[in-house]
């Protein structure tokens with residue numbers, strides 16, 4: 001008998017945000033962003049890889065002329081659910097001087113990734129700079145954290161996967177945002 005390559009149900013603890021809620025919220029964010037930039041040129045800078053599905057859905061809900069570019073920053077090495085801080089894999093390649101830049105990321109946790117991204121963009125002297133994340137983790141332990149201009153959902157301080165977010169580069173294709181089980185991380189007793 002061959003092993004099935006379907007994602008085992010035991011790998012996902014439970015759905016935190018289902019497809020309908022994601023779609024409705026991405027619609028709303030698209031409307032808010034379109035209203036904010038209705039009279040301005042817009043340049044979207046997305047932080048890959050986790051934001052790829054959010055980016056694809058969001059930009060199709062913003063009916064404005066826009067430039068889109070990506071950078072790649074990695075925070076979690078391999079099979080890790082603890083950040084080791086942002087590491088640039090693909091830097092900014094567009095001249096952002098005098099542009100109205102909106103940075104898109106998947107999730108705000110410690111805030112270090114977004115801060116690194118915003119500092120790099122700010123150094124290029126954009127006309128304006130805002131940020132948008134799909135998820136914001138509750139981190140009452142942090143005294144200060146940079147707060148984005150647009151936020152999809154506030155979630156508990158737990159490791160999540162799906163809708164672009166990964167563990168060890170897996171589960172990005174799960175359509176919902178789910179809590180990862182200990183069976184997936186290998187941490188079960």
Ligand code: XMP
Pocket residue numbers: 047050075076083086105106107108109110111112113114158159160161165166167
């Ligand atoms: P910081 O701590 O820099 O983290 O705000 C942001 C980046 O870390 C990744 N991240 C996660 N990825 N599930 C993931 O798949 C999570 O629960 C999670 N928390 C943080 C993500 O790449 C994000 O851009």
